[in-house]
Amino acid sequence: MKSWHITKHGSLEELKLDENAPLPIITDPLDILVEVKASSINPIDVAMLGGYGSNIIGLLKTLESFPVTPKVKFPLTLGRDFSGKIVDAGKSVNLEKLKIGTEVWGSVRSTYQGAQSQYIVVPSTDISLKPESLTHVEAASIPYVACTTWVAASTFGRLEPNWFLDKKVLVLGGSGGVGTFAIQLFKSWGAEITTTVNKDFLEKASELGATNIVDYTQPDCQFLLSSYGSYDFVLDTIRRNDFKNVLCLLKPDLSSKYVTLLTPVLPNTDKYGITLGLAKCKLDLACFVFEGLKFGTKVGWAIYAPNGDALDEVAKLIENKKIKPVIETVYSFDQLPLAMKKVSLKHNRGKTVLDYDL
Ligand SMILES: NC(=O)c1ccc[n+]([C@@H]2O[C@H](COP(=O)([O-])OP(=O)(O)OC[C@H]3O[C@@H](n4cnc5c(N)ncnc54)[C@H](OP(=O)(O)O)[C@@H]3O)[C@@H](O)[C@H]2O)c1
Structure with a gap:
């Protein structure tokens, strides 16, 4: 699979595209494997590229994985938002709601590898069923905010x-x-x-x-x-x-x-x-x-926290036409550095999204 990652903190030049990255593996029984169709960029992605939050995120990774080996710091894949399709699920995932093939949206907590990859593993509790009326590009613009x-x-x-x-x-x-x-x-x-x-x-x-x-x-x-x-x-x-x-x-x-x-x-x-x-x-x-x-x-x-139940409620508001996505620019997956640069320049109007099918 294709995956963007960094091997040290720094500027946009640190973003490297790996065309043959291994598929991520489900290790927690409540995790799911998602094929990502779109993701969006948030200011936190640009900040994390530069090392923002690395002390506390490192601590949270250690606590989350205790007593087994702590999750590695690098290579690090950025990207919190995603919309995509379930391709596999851990043995404790509620398969009534989250069937293989179901379209889902969500935001990836910062202790997990991010969504700037064609496949990601996320906790099933952090995600929700994608609103049917939205395309993947539209859906990916919403979960983190x-x-x-x-x-x-x-x-x-x-x-x-x-x-x-x-x-x-x-x-x-x-x-x-x-x-x-x-x-x-x-x-x-x-x-x-x-x-x-x-x-x-x-x-x-x-x-x-x-x-x-x-x-x-x-x-x-x-x-x-x-x-x-x-x-x-x-x-x-x-x-x-x-x-x-x-x-x-x-x-x-x-x-x-x-x-x-x-x-x-x-x-x-x-x-x-x-x-x-x-x-x-x-x-x-x-x-x-x-x-x-x-x-x-x-x-x-207020500090962001993933919340699948909140996304369920937001999905209803979207289906009732109370909320619509606000998207400024769409880039292809390979254009990630351009998209990150755009967000880093601030003056954003709504969201910048990566379409993995472009
Ligand atoms: N605590 C958390 O967990 C958390 C979570 C999400 C975001 N955040 C932070 O919250 C901030 C906003 O996030 P975001 O995703 O909305 O960022 P964003 O998409 O970059 O939007 C910031 C917006 O503020 C406008 N702006 C700048 N100065 C302004 C001013 N004085 N008055 C009114 N508008 C102004 C900018 O446009 P113009 O400059 O063109 O006016 C831009 O449209 C960021 O600093 C982000 O890091 C924190």
């Missing part, structure tokens, strides 16, 4: 769809992979959406379901955001130096929630090692929570 948004919503306990009904939600960064999905998900749950985007995305954000759309490059951005507030829930997908300007937009009665995707867990453990890094995270979290309390709001970090 969907699972991340789901985690963001459940960071404060189970904030389920009915919590969002008639709530005012602010999505900071509505044009990226997560933002374009989050607008649609929270809208489908009955929230009124305000979002920030650059001027080229104003019309598209409205199409996706945002009611109030603010051009973040304009000087009156803060004023406009506060004129549409106070918000019940803010999802922040942008690295902000001025996050206090956001906290003051939330309802100051501790019913409101601010969740950011920019957590210090991976950067801290990369910089200080596991023990000191996690201690620093505890301190950062305490300061962060304290800052939120000063504004009368609850704050939290």
Whole structure:
């Protein structure tokens, strides 16, 4: 099979295409083997190429494989999202639901080899049946951003769809992979959406379901955001130096929630090692929570976690036409370095996808 991998962290030149890679082997009885038809690129893939998160991912790999030999660090295949077809299953997989030949979609946890391969092994609990109305290319654009948004919503306990009904939600960064999905998900749950985007995305954000759309490059951005507030829930997908300007937009009665995707867990453990890094995270979290309390709001970090059940729910919303994929560019499997370069240049509009049949 064909598979992309790296043998050390670095830049795009480290990506090597192996035309004769061995088929991955199922070792866990709950794992399945998938023939991948499409995958998409997320900023985390570019970051992991450069070594981001390698300390904590290394630790998780060791814990997951204990007491047998830890999974190897290299060669490493990147790529979290996939859509494809089941070709084999471990002996404990529920074959009623996940029959051989079934089309599935999902995101691969970072302790497993990624989806930039023609075949991958994934835990059956992390995947779901692909929505029939989507092509593989469309389906591959969604799982990672969907699972991340789901985690963001459940960071404060189970904030389920009915919590969002008639709530005012602010999505900071509505044009990226997560933002374009989050607008649609929270809208489908009955929230009124305000979002920030650059001027080229104003019309598209409205199409996706945002009611109030603010051009973040304009000087009156803060004023406009506060004129549409106070918000019940803010999802922040942008690295902000001025996050206090956001906290003051939330309802100051501790019913409101601010969740950011920019957590210090991976950067801290990369910089200080596991023990000191996690201690620093505890301190950062305490300061962060304290800052939120000063504004009368609850704050939290969200970190992606694979979630097959969440994807089942998202699939229903897709079949009911509440959510549609937002795809900017499609590349062939062999064009992975180009696709990674595109995502690394930022200014993404929805997702960049690899079509393995091109
Ligand atoms: N914690 C986690 O587990 C987790 C999971 C997924 C993603 N993330 C992180 O969350 C961030 C977003 O992810 P993504 O996949 O959506 O990235 P993305 O697809 O690259 O999108 C980022 C978007 O933000 C826009 N943007 C930049 N500056 C902005 C600003 N000041 N205000 C509003 N929009 C702005 C960008 O377009 P313009 O620059 O052209 O405006 C781009 O459309 C990334 O940093 C990613 O690493 C974290």
